[in-house]
Amino acid sequence: MNKLILWLVLIAVSVVGALAAWWWLEVRWRPKSVTKHQAEIAKILDEAGWVSPRQTGPKLYMIAFRSCPDCVRLKAEMFPRLHKAGVDTRVIVIARRDLNGAAKSTPAERTTVAELWINRSWALMERWDGAPLETWTAEGIPPADGDIARTAVINAGRDVVDRLRPLLASNGVKVGDQGVRYPTLVWWTADGVMRSCACEEPRTYRAVLRELGAD
Numbered sequence: 001m002n003k004l005i006l007w008l009v010l011i012a013v014s015v016v017g018a019l020a021a022w023w024w025l026e027v028r029w030r031p032k033s034v035t036k037h038q039a040e041i042a043k044i045l046d047e048a049g050w051v052s053p054r055q056t057g058p059k060l061y062m063i064a065f066r067s068c069p070d071c072v073r074l075k076a077e078m079f080p081r082l083h084k085a086g087v088d089t090r091v092i093v094i095a096r097r098d099l100n101g102a103a104k105s106t107p108a109e110r111t112t113v114a115e116l117w118i119n120r121s122w123a124l125m126e127r128w129d130g131a132p133l134e135t136w137t138a139e140g141i142p143p144a145d146g147d148i149a150r151t152a153v154i155n156a157g158r159d160v161v162d163r164l165r166p167l168l169a170s171n172g173v174k175v176g177d178q179g180v181r182y183p184t185l186v187w188w189t190a191d192g193v194m195r196s197c198a199c200e201e202p203r204t205y206r207a208v209l210r211e212l213g214a215d
Contacts, residue, residue, distance in 0.1 A: 030197075030204075030207055031185075031195045031196060031197035031199075031204065031207050031208065031211070032171050032172045032173050032195065032196055032197060033171070033193055033194070033195055034168075034171045034173075034186070034194040034195065034196050035171060036167070036170050036171050037167040037170065037171075038194050040167060041164065041167050041168070041186065041194070042194070044160055044163050044164055044167075045061045045090070045092070045164075045186060048092045048117075048156075048157070048160045049092065049116060049117025049118070049120065049153065049156070049157065050090035050091060050092045050120070051090070051091055051093070051116050051120050051121060051122050051124075051125050052088050052089055052090040052091065052122060053083060053088065053089065053122050054088065054122070055083065055086050055087060055088040055089075056086060056088070057085060057086030057087050057088060057213075058086075058087050058088070058187060058188060058190075058212050058213070059087075059088050059090060059187065059188065060082065060087050060088065060089050060090065060185060060186075060187040060208075060212060061090045061091075061092060061185065061186045061187070062074075062089060062090070062091045062092065062183050062184070062185050063092045063094065063160075063161065063164070063180055063182065063183060063184045063185075064091060064092070064093055064094075064182055064183045065093060065094055065095065065096055065105070065109075065182060066093060066109055066112070066113075066128065066129075066133065067109075067133055068182045068183065070182060070183060070199075070200045070201075071182055071183040072129070073202070074183050074199060074205070075129065077202070077205065078205055078208070078209065078214075081209060081214045081215075082209070082212060082214050084214065085212060085213050085214035087212050087213075087214060091125065092157070092160065093112075093113050093116055093117075093125070093157070094113065094157035094158060094160065094161060095109050095110045095113045095154050095157065095158075096158070096179075097158055107138075107143065107144070107145050108136055108137050108138040109138075110144040110145060110150075110151075110154050111138040111141050111142070111143050111144045111145070111150075112124070112128055112136070112138045112141060113144070113153075113154060113157060114144040114147075114150040114151075114153045114154055115138075115141045115142070117153045117156070117157060118150070118153060158179075161179035161180050162179065164180055164184075165179050165180055168180060168184065168196060171196065173196045173197065173198060174198040175198070180198065181198035181200060182198075182200070183198075183199055183200070184196065184197070184198050184199070185197055185199050185208060187208070187211070187212060189211045189212075190211075190213065195211060
């Protein structure tokens with residue numbers, strides 16, 4: 001009897017360990033189905049100043065800021081495959097608010113973000129992405145700082161993050177203290193299910209690509 005109990009305990013421990021490992025390595029990285037506030041989330045995304053290559057396939061919204069290393073990696077690794085599959089990658093670039101007196105964006109960044117929101121130029125975003133961050137001066141673009149209208153556009157981007165944060169959190173999508181996590185993706189599967197993830201980890205990429213037919 002004691003041996004049987006011991007074996008049962010060992011089996012139980014092994015099962016719990018295997019489930020914990022499965023959750024840690026696989027389940028926690030899976031995207032979430034958005035079942036609450038769908039219409040409101042979709043409206044906020046659609047009305048934001050996104051830029052895209054204007055493809056005709058499924059829509060994928062990405063919320064990002066220019067210096068975010070996880071955003072840069074995701075674009076480099078996923079966008080070519082998504083575009084090949086016809087996915088319309090709608091990128092919402094924001095200039096983050098200052099935090100505790102420390103600037104989280106630069107004048108050139110704010111200038112470029114405002115221009116992207118106003119004129120929706122995918123070519124401009126590609127030029128910005130392709131330039132070393134420290135050398136980008138936003139030459140030839142009207143400055144956002146000191147321009148009331150363009151500053152309002154910058155604030156509109158920040159408001160998008162503030163509005164989305166509680167809506168995504170209510171669906172189990174990870175959020176940070178100051179807003180969403182970056183990059184945050186929202187898309188629809190072929191059968192119309194809204195999905196989302198804070199896709200900071202490359203382990204999330206496989207599910208996104210599969211659900212958008214780009215794997």
